[in-house]
Amino acid sequence: MATHQKQAQQFARRLFKLSLVDGRVSPELVAGVLEYVEKHRPANPAMVLKAYRRLIANELAKSRALVEHAGSLGDPVLRSIAAAMTQKYRRPIAAVARPNPALIAGLRVRVGDDLYESSVAGQLAILAASV
Numbered sequence: 001m002a003t004h005q006k007q008a009q010q011f012a013r014r015l016f017k018l019s020l021v022d023g024r025v026s027p028e029l030v031a032g033v034l035e036y037v038e039k040h041r042p043a044n045p046a047m048v049l050k051a052y053r054r055l056i057a058n059e060l061a062k063s064r065a066l067v068e069h070a071g072s073l074g075d076p077v078l079r080s081i082a083a084a085m086t087q088k089y090r091r092p093i094a095a096v097a098r099p100n101p102a103l104i105a106g107l108r109v110r111v112g113d114d115l116y117e118s119s120v121a122g123q124l125a126i127l128a129a130s131v
Helices: 003-018 028-038 045-061 077-088 122-130
Strands: 064-069 092-100 106-111 114-119
Touching: 003 028, 003 045, 028 045, 064 077, 077 092, 077 106, 106 122, 114 122
Parallel strands: 064 092
Antiparallel strands: 064 106, 106 114
């Protein structure tokens, strides 16, 4: 890895840590970090901002459950998924629904890098891989 890229990533990590309050991303602090970067342009600002954006996006994804569904999905189901994920991860998780007819039936829930699959399409893919 080039030295300037490594330095940009290290600086982005320091900026990221400044953007957290009690382990959660603070929009106010993110705005402050961006103002600082704009006023005090670091070496390779595009590289720093790209790495910073990736770190913020990854952290925000950990607080969101993306619920893909094939059929209709009611608010009570979405709330119960959010409650179950909040309990599992021991932090507030907001559930967001997204229709995906390719699933055929069932659900796929993604929280950060974790994937929970309970769909017909997922089961068919597992079956096809085992044959």
